[in-house]
Amino acid sequence: MNEITDQLNRHWTNIYYHLHYTHQEKITHQAIRIMQHIEKNQHATVGFIAKKLSVSHNTASEHIKRLIQKGYIEKIRKQMDERKVFLSLTQEGKDVLHYNTALDQDKLAAILDRLSESKQKRILEAFATLAEEAKKCSSF
Template sequence: MTLNKSISIINQNWTDIYHLLHYAHQENISHQAIRLLQHIEKKNEATIGDLATYLGVTHNTASEHIKRLIKKGFVSKERCIQDERKVFVVLTADGREVLFKHTQLDNEKLKNVLEKLDPSDIVMIEKAFSLLSQEAKKCF
């Protein structure tokens, strides 16, 4: 099997899994806003400058995006204790919840699927996802 064929199969299976097992989205939030929340969570200490670079936009544009997320109660700004000139954008509890609902699989739906599998298949799935995650982190 060629690498391109493997990529196609992985992508198709991933979109099927996400489509069938994601949480129902109830919040009115853009895909770009979710990506910002996700970047803030993964980075832990994100500044407006970091977010501007991540989005490929100006500092002012990133700042406007963050203002909207602050207004919705999904993020807040906190000064760095060691260097008060730095201001970090951090997730609020509501921000963590909306991010979870928009990026994770529904625990109950996933549980229903996993209960139908052999324990050895579950271990194999865990290993495959862990391996893919580890290698992605090395590349990016």
């Protein structure tokens, strides 16, 4: 199994290296991680982020404060209980996250256009399977 995981990692890093968007924003890896946690967890709080990053509440709060100042994140108070404050990505935050974590759609489309429909379907099925199984091993 080690050989398969090595090959899969090698393929994935090659795919990302060649197909990622050209980064426009100056943003830290830590900021991207925070934004990913918020995107994948609609009830993310400062405490949740602190736990996921293994940092203190104050450290997480400072990172989040900077992302709010940049306009990438906003705090949303629950109407039923205003003591609860959740974090949400702004549209600008969603765009920045997309361009820093996703594959360039134009490059990807150019590749897929060269492949047969059956190969496209096999790739999609393989990624869907991997994504579903990945959710099962995650502590999110």
